[in-house]
Amino acid sequence: MNIIKSQKDFFSGLMFLIVGGGFAYGATSYSIGTAARMGPGYFPLLLGSIMLILGAIILFSSIALERPNRDPVGSFAWGPILYVLGSNISFGVLLVGLPSIGLPSSGLFVSIFVLTLIASKAGDKFVLHEVLILGAVLSLICYLAFILLLKLQMPMWPVYITG
């Protein structure tokens, strides 16, 4: 990896190159039209191409230009990523259920506790009783704010209990 002078620029250049190329390529499947009569593909093709060029420039400069420090990207924080996003997804699954696999809704309060439990795993310290208290406090806040005050429509209790 010695030829890469800036890791951050290298990878962002690569990202812009690929995503720009992808958008430009995807745009060609829609009608392009002319400047006077643009089809749905015209603007995305234009932007995608510009992004592809910019990506190439960034990529090139990351190899060509000397930098004081190599802007290392560093390791990915897979733990926090998995716990944070996982808690979000499980919240969604539990709140509305997954009809495709026949999982019914578990309601707001169960979802809150599960989210709190999973998300807290991402922190430095995990103390079960603290997390449970946090879940209870958040449930109360959510009930007051979203259900009572804002009257949002969402299931509160598991349907398999309330029927």
Add this chain to the structure above:
Amino acid sequence: MDLISNLMLGFSVAATPINLLYCFIGCLLGTLIGVLPGVGPVATIAMLLPATYALPPVAALIMLAGIYYGAQYGGSTTAILVNLPGEASSVVTTIDGYQMARKGRAGPALAAAGLGSFFAGCVGTLILAAFAAPLTELAFKFGPAEYFSLMVLGLIGAVVLASGSLVKAIAMIILGLLMGLIGTDVNSGVARFSFDIPELTDGVGFVVVAMGVFGYGEIIFNLSRPEDEREVFTSGVTGLFPTAEDFKNMIPAVLRGTALGSVLGVLPGGGALLAAFAAYTVEKKTKLRPGEMPFGQGNIRGVAAPEAANNAGAQTSFIPLLTLGIPPNAVMALMVGAMTIHNVQPGPQVMTSNPQLFWGLIASMWLGNFMLIILNLPLIGMWIKLLTVPYRFLFPAIILFCAVGVYSTNNNSFDIWMVAVFGFIGYIFVKIGCEPQPLLLGFILGPMMEENLRRALLLSRGDWTVFATRPLSGSLLFVALILLVIVLLPSVKSKREEAFVEE
């Protein structure tokens, strides 16, 4: 006096007891959420948007105004107390604000920020009320070519102020524009880049992008850093109010900041941010009075001036928003999103077709500002206490509020999956050093830009020179070009990088 009667109309619409209550609640919620470390005004507003959905338009807008000011002030609070700028413009506040806090003068710093903002907000409101009408006339002279060029200028303005690499910021804007195009094309009805997913034919929700990229992305990044790097500073706050000496120092600074902010805020594309930086630079250039703290070590002027400039700029940045419908920054972009949800399409029509709403909005902005000062001055001590809550309790709460907020936008679980996707994307952006703010601006402007580009070229029969030959459009593009050249000049470039090192 048109100005007075218009403002009176506005206040008669906005200042009903029930609206004031909504404003108060909005302000309270905005401050409460905005004061959380790691949650900037953009995330705060995004999160609290759903709270306004059920209200009638005027009430919703006034609550939004409260949320807006609450969030802004909450952001400044964390900038001062914990050295965590919630948004780019409070970066400047952290420089002297945090030093004041470390010297136990967090109270005066917070009060200076609040009072400075309030004064600037009042002046900004008057300017907004006085100049919105003439500028609206100008807006009617804008054809599609002018709109397109103005958006180019706005986006270039956003680039100029982004830290880090210029090319990357432009690429991020384009990525945002492209993401904004996802969904059904209005002209042909073709669903673009939707991968045959029915939910995507409506496009990607703004709230989803904002919360994923800013909320979740930030949280993951915060958690991946060792605890001591994000440690909050809470101990030893003495004296909640500025002394007479402080006032003497801060009043001229606030006046200068307000003047700068009012002028620069009108520019589309991060005017308020530019104002904050400019105000700090001006203060640094003025001579220190005997016995005054040097800048960078806790000078109260270094807090008051940029905060005033930022707020005055935020106020006058409503001018391009309300008259031309162009959001000058990410927060304003969110406000446009919110207004659209309430069937208010910001633009020159609002003022003529719905004057009550227009002036009501301006009045509610002032009320939000006013509410903030009554709410927050007495509560400064309490906000400081809130920050003693450990991060490990804060972030699950933030995730929860994001998830509930996203779900309630459309009552659709698809958005919850999408926000997870964007959370991951947001984390990648942080890792590879790409700033998400320009992306958000592009995302909002994408469909608008395409629409105006299409119209302009349709009218000119495909002749691209129309953008340069129409005088207004040509001069806008010229200004954009000059901005770009200025940033590329080596001397400015190094200064700009220096200015952002503080981050």
